[in-house]
Amino acid sequence: LNNAPVNMGQTLCVCSRGSITIDSKKYYFVQKLDEGGFSFVDLVEGAKDGHFYALKKILCHDRQARQEAQTEVEMHQMFNHPNILSLVAHSFVEGGGKTEAWLLLPYIRKGTLWSVLEKLREKGSLMPEKQILKIFRGICSGLKAIHDKGYAHRDLKPTNVLLDDDDRPLLMDLGSMNRARIEVRGSREAMTVQDWAAQRCTISYRAPELFNVESHCIIDERTDIWSLGCVLYCMMMLEGPYDLIFQKGDSVALAVQNPVTIPASCRYSEGLRVLLSSIMVSNAQERPNIVWVLDQVQDLLSHSPNTQTNMV
Template sequence: MGQTLCICSRGSITIDNKRYYFIQKLDEGGFSYVDLVEGVQDGRFYALKRILCHDREGHREAQTEVEMHRLFSHPNILGLAGHTFIERGGKSEAWILLPYVQVCAMEVKGTREAMTVQDWAAQRCTISYRAPELFNVESHCVIDDRTDIWSLGCVLYSMMFLEGPYDMVFQKGDSVALAVQNPVTIPQPCSYSEGLQNLLSSIMVSNPQERPDVNWILDQIQDMTCSSPNTQTNMERMVLKGGEERRGVEEGRGGEERRKGGEGGEERRRGGEGGEERS
C-alpha cells in the first residue's frame, strides 16, 4: 500500500509531507477504520480515518467526504487537517486526517425503490440515529427532510444528555427498530428548560408525517431565545445560537435573491424604455 500503518510498533505515515506516529486504534466500521496518531512536528494528536475504496464509486464518495470537510468551517464541525489516497492493486484507501477532540463523531429510498432506500440507510445511517421509517421502508412511504429531523433530534438529545437516546439499546444488543417506535423518554430530573424539552419531544415523533419541518424548529428556537435569555444553560445557548445563525443565513440568502430580482426588474424596465425611445 506504500504508506501503511504498522500497529505492532511505532509505525509512521506521511500525509502532505508531514509525518505522524501511530498511537492506537480508536474504532472501526464496515468500510473504515479510525486510528489515533501524533504529529512528529507539532506533537498534537489527530484522528486518522482510513476509508476502504473498493471501486471508483467508493473513491468518489471518499473524495466527496474530503470536500465536505473543506467546505464547512465551524467550531462544531471537524476541520480537515490533511488527506491522501493510497493506491494498491487497483484499490485504494482514503486517509482523512482530522483533529482529535475526544468526542465520538456520529455518522451524521414502489417496492424495489423502498428496498433501495432501506439498503442505503443500513450502509449510511448510524443505527441508533436512524429514523423509524428507514428500518422497514413501505412502498407508499414518503421520505423527505423530516427523516433528517429525526436524526437532528438524536443529535440534540446527545448534546443534552451526553449519549444518544438509543445508544444503550444498541449496546445491549436489543432491537433499535422496535425501540424507535415508542416515544422518547427525557431523563428526569432535567436541568434544561421546559421549552427545550418540548422541542426535543416534538422532534422525536415516530410518525414522520407528525414531525415538524426545519422552519418550525427555527421559529421555536427564535421564541426561546427571546423569551428567557437569562435562564438558559450553556448548552441551550449553543443550540439557540446555532439556530439564530441558520436563520440569519436563510434570511440573508432570501434578501440577496430579492435584491437580484429587483435588479433584474430594473434592467427589464430600462430595456422597455429603450425600446420606446427607438420607436
C-alpha cells in the first residue's frame, strides 16, 4: 500500500476547500447534507460572514424542469414570513450542456420536524401537548400566508417542515406550489391533475380528492388542510396515519376514503383529538379552511395548562 503511486491532483483536491460564488459572494463547501431524485443539498459557509447556509442544487434536465425551478424561486420570493423558509440568493448555472438551479437557503441546524419526531420515537417519548400546539400554530400560520396569496403548498409533510432552535417551524420545499384553485373541465384535465399529483404530492399525505380526480370539479387549497391533519397526527403518534398502509403495499387511495381512526392508546386531550378529526375530513367540501383551524389551535393553546407534562 505504501508503494502506491500518489496522485497529486487528487491530494490537492482534498486539501483545498471547494468554493462557489452566488451574487458576487463567495461560499465554501463544507459537506453534503441530503440527496433526492433531481436535487441535492450541500452545507456551505459564507466566506465573508462565516454563517452556514444550505445550498440546494436542482438538476434541470429539460426546459420544463428549469421552469419548475424558476417557479420555486418565485414562490420563495413572494413571501417574507417567519414560518416560511426565506431564499438568501439564487443562480442558474450552465455548464457541460446542463443547467443547475442553485438556491441558497438559511441552514437550520436542528433539521426537520420528522427528524425530531424520529428521535422521540427512538427514546420512547411523546411530544408534550403544548409543544405540539405551538409548533402546529406556526405551521398553520405559514400555510395561511400561502393561502392568503391564492396559492397552495401541495406537499405539506413533516420532512418539509424545518424546526429552528426555538422550535419555530419553517415551511420549505415550495417546488410543488401552484394556484390554490384548479378548475377541472373534462376527463382529460382530470387525468392531467391526477398524474401531476401522483408525481408531486407525497402519497401518504395526499388528499383523497387527488387520487381519483372527478371530471368536473374544483380542487382548492383544502388539499393542504388534509395534509396538515396528517402532520398533526404524525406529531401525536410519531408516524403518519397512512405510513404503515403504504409500507405494507396496501391501497392508500382506498384508506383515505374513510374517516381517520385515532388509536385508543392516544394520550392527548379530547380537544386535540377533536381538532384532528375535524381537519381530516375525506370530503373536501366539508373540510375547514386554515382560518378556522388557526382559531381552534389558538383556543386550545389559551386553555392548555402551562405545566408541561412530559409523556413517556
